[in-house]
Amino acid sequence: MIEFKDVSKRFGHTVALDNFDITFAKGKITGLFGPNGSGKSTSMKMIAGLNRPDKGEVTLGGLQPQESKISIAYLPEIDYFYPWMTIKQAAGFLQAFYADWDEAKYKDLLGFLRLEEGMKIAKISKGQRAKAKLLLTVSRRAPYLLMDEPLSGIDVLTREEIINTLIRDYREGEQTIIFSTHEIAEIESLVDDVVFIEAGQVKLAGSAEDLRINKGMSLLEIMKEEFRNAN
Amino acid sequence: MPTSRLGMFSKLYSKEMRELAPEMITVIGLAVLAYIYLFFKTHDYPFAVIGPVFMIGGMAAFLPVISSFKLLSREWKNNTVYLMMSLPVKGGMIMGAKLTALLSEYVLGTLIAGVSGFLLIYALNPELGQVLTSSIPGIGMKLIELWPQGLALYLTSIVIIAYIASISFFSQMVGKLVSRFSGLVTAVVFIATAYLSGKVGDLFWLNIDKQWFTNGINTFDLNVINQFLIINLLFSLALAAVIFTLAVIIYNRKIEL
Numbered sequence: 001m002i003e004f005k006d007v008s009k010r011f012g013h014t015v016a017l018d019n020f021d022i023t024f025a026k027g028k029i030t031g032l033f034g035p036n037g038s039g040k041s042t043s044m045k046m047i048a049g050l051n052r053p054d055k056g057e058v059t060l061g062g063l064q065p066q067e068s069k070i071s072i073a074y075l076p077e078i079d080y081f082y083p084w085m086t087i088k089q090a091a092g093f094l095q096a097f098y099a100d101w102d103e104a105k106y107k108d109l110l111g112f113l114r115l116e117e118g119m120k121i122a123k124i125s126k127g128q129r130a131k132a133k134l135l136l137t138v139s140r141r142a143p144y145l146l147m148d149e150p151l152s153g154i155d156v157l158t159r160e161e162i163i164n165t166l167i168r169d170y171r172e173g174e175q176t177i178i179f180s181t182h183e184i185a186e187i188e189s190l191v192d193d194v195v196f197i198e199a200g201q202v203k204l205a206g207s208a209e210d211l212r213i214n215k216g217m218s219l220l221e222i223m224k225e226e227f228r229n230a231n
Numbered sequence: 232m233p234t235s236r237l238g239m240f241s242k243l244y245s246k247e248m249r250e251l252a253p254e255m256i257t258v259i260g261l262a263v264l265a266y267i268y269l270f271f272k273t274h275d276y277p278f279a280v281i282g283p284v285f286m287i288g289g290m291a292a293f294l295p296v297i298s299s300f301k302l303l304s305r306e307w308k309n310n311t312v313y314l315m316m317s318l319p320v321k322g323g324m325i326m327g328a329k330l331t332a333l334l335s336e337y338v339l340g341t342l343i344a345g346v347s348g349f350l351l352i353y354a355l356n357p358e359l360g361q362v363l364t365s366s367i368p369g370i371g372m373k374l375i376e377l378w379p380q381g382l383a384l385y386l387t388s389i390v391i392i393a394y395i396a397s398i399s400f401f402s403q404m405v406g407k408l409v410s411r412f413s414g415l416v417t418a419v420v421f422i423a424t425a426y427l428s429g430k431v432g433d434l435f436w437l438n439i440d441k442q443w444f445t446n447g448i449n450t451f452d453l454n455v456i457n458q459f460l461i462i463n464l465l466f467s468l469a470l471a472a473v474i475f476t477l478a479v480i481i482y483n484r485k486i487e488l
Contacts, residue, residue, distance in 0.1 A: 012410060050316050051487035070319040080313035084249065096242040097318050099234050 001026045002047055002144065002176065007056035009042055009200070016042040017053070018200035024193070026061075027173040031191035031208070032180040033223055039200035040180040041077065044148045047178070048074040060144060070098070073142035075133055077149040083122035087115055087132050091139065098140050105169070106139035112168075113161060127158040134162055138169055145177045151186055159186050166190065184220045194219060196226055203227075239320055240328055247332030250305065251298055255336055258294050262287045262344045266351045277355035284348035291340030295333040295392050299399035302329050307407070313488060322482030330396055330475065337392045341385075370451050380453075383460040390464055394471035398424045401478035407486055428470055435466055 002024040009017040017039045024030050032040050045051045046058050049065035049072075060068040081090050087110070095101045110117065113131045121129065134150060151159045163186060170177065179187055194211060196204040203226055204211070208219060215222050265287055273280045306312040315325055353359050363375045398421055406417030439462070447455020 045488055048317050050313065069317060072317070074313075074317045076310075076313045078310045078313065080310050082246065082250075082311055082314075083309065093242055093246065095234075096238045097234060097320070 001061060002178070003057075003059045004043065004046075005057045005059075007043075007046065007053040007058060009039075009046070009051065009054050015200050017046075019056070020197075020200055020202065021056075022195055022202050022205060024176060024178055024195075026176050028192040029170065029177040029179060029190055030193040030195060031184065031187060031219070032178055032195050032197060033182065033184055033219070034197035034203070035182055035227060038182075038197045040182075040197060041148050042200075043197070044074070044076075044146050044178065044180050047144070047146055048072055050074075068144070071142060072144045072146060073137045073140045074146045075137040075148060075150055077152055079121070079129055079133070081121045081133070081136070083120075085121050086117060087119050087121070087135070088117035090121065090132070090136055091117075094136060094140070098142070100141040102139055102141050105141075106135065109135050109139060109165060109169075113165060127154055130154045130158060131161065134165060138165065141171075143175060145175055146180075147178070148180045149182075150179070151181060151183055163187060163190060184223055188219045191219075196223060198227060236324070239318075240324055243320075243324060243328035244331055247302065247329050248335065250302060251332055251336050254294060254298055254301075255340060258291055258340055259343050262291065263347065266347055270351055270354065273355060280352055280355055284344075284352060288341060288344045288348055291344040292337065292388070292392075294340055295337045296395050296399070298336060299329075299333055299396040300403065302333065303400060303403050316486070316488060322479040322486075326400055326475070326479055326482060329400070330393060333396050334389055334393060337389060341388075380456060380460060383457070383464060387460065387464045387467060390467040390471060394428075394467055394474065395425075397471045397475035397478060398428070401474050401481070404478045404481040404486065408481070424474065428474065431470065432466070 004017075004020045004022050007017050007020045008015070020039065020043060032043065034040050042051065046053060047060065047065055049069055058065055060071065065072075085093065091101075091106055095103075113135055115128065115131055115135060119128065119132070121132065124132065130150065130153075137147070138145065150162055154162065166177075167190065179191065181187060188208075191208050194205065194208050195202060204222070211222055212218065215225075217225065265283060269280045269283055306315055318325075364373055366373055401424060402417045402421035405420045406413040409416050444455060444459060446452070447459070
């Protein structure tokens with residue numbers, strides 16, 4: 001379980017999170033949805049221990065993010081691997097730090113995503129880099145998987161591969177996944193719970209199924225309605 | 232798969248060495264090419280080779296200072312800091328690996344440039360052998376017999392590189408705490424830290440018995456010289472450790488993305 005207790009965060013004059021208070025249920029896939037600049041990436045980075053709240057507290061199973069890094073697999077939006085590394089070198093690098101690295105899963109996913117170990121990060125296409133990032137993140141059996149805009153700027157076919165990889169690989173009840181994106185349509189069917197976030201505050205949260213039934217709309221339509229009304 | 236602290240450090244260190252490889256290869260390659268050129272071009276004036284050899288040695292010695300800035304700033308520039316900061320290790324290991332790589336760069340560069348430079352000077356000036364093995368007037372020792380003091384000086388130079396690299400890390404960490412004029416803040420903090428730690432050094436040496444030291448130097452008392460070298464080495468090491476620790480504390484507690 002990941003808890004945000006009245007968390008606020010500012011960057012200069014910009015409010016990134018404003019009394020953000022939410023619990024991400026254990027063993028479920030949660031979609032963190034909101035427009036650009038709504039605070040999605042800040043909250044993901046906070047869970048990963050890359051930034052700290054100005055006020056409030058974030059805990060993962062009762063522990064501080066800094067103490068939980070070993071349990072977190074974090075996929076940021078940007079390319080964060082050393083460009084001179086090959087996929088094999090990057091995998092070898094991560095293996096040294098995480099006991100939950102699953103070599104069999106890595107080899108299996110490598111084929112599934114049509115990647116090769118000898119591919120150099122700097123020389124592959126954007127889509128391949130996105131797949132490589134995904135491969136290196138989900139090849140671990142991490143209890144917490146954070147994915148920040150994994151579909152951003154990726155073509156439709158690659159998006160499908162990424163989503164299929166996640167569906168194929170998800171261990172229900174064991175793994176807590178948070179999927180942050182402003183592109184809901186593709187992952188609508190994937191999420192158990194949703195959190196709509198705007199201006200650093202929770203706008204709407206709950207079970208995806210319940211929301212769809214209660215409002216008689218898809219998540220995408222709910223988001224459009226919520227944010228249109230807000231504007 | 233089991234992991235170990237040593238394995239993690241080794242991976243980080245290998246990664247840093249790979250990051251430094253282009254600069255190291257360039258400087259070592261330049262040194263070797265320059266020495267080959269000097270070997271064939273200075274036969275008529277064999278002593279003329281000494282100046283360039285010292286210059287190349289100085290370049291190899293100075294390289295880690297420049298690299299200390301590049302190594303850390305590149306992490307931000309290439310966004311690889313996201314990977315570094317999400318690893319389950321503290322700043323001590325991250326920066327320790329960087330520092331160890333910089334010291335390796337220094338040792339490798341100075342040894343290659345130094346040994347090959349010495350061989351070049353020796354090849355062009357065979358009488359150097361006599362200088363090394365004949366007794367120094369007024370001291371009664373051969374130059375070659377002073378190798379332990381030479382080694383102590385070399386170790387001190389390694390510690391001084393660690394000290395400068397620690398100031399570089401510390402100033403960059405402070406620079407990262409501000410969103411604007413980060414480069415300027417880094418430069419100011421670097422100069423201020425170097426100045427202040429220099430003042431601490433002055434205070435420390437003021438408390439050392441000057442008479443004892445001056446007499447020892449004048450009479451070439453090896454005991455005094457050895458003690459001076461060891462005190463200097465330990466003091467520089469302590470200063471480097473304090474500044475490095477401050478940099479690590481800022482990394483662990485204050486750096487955010």
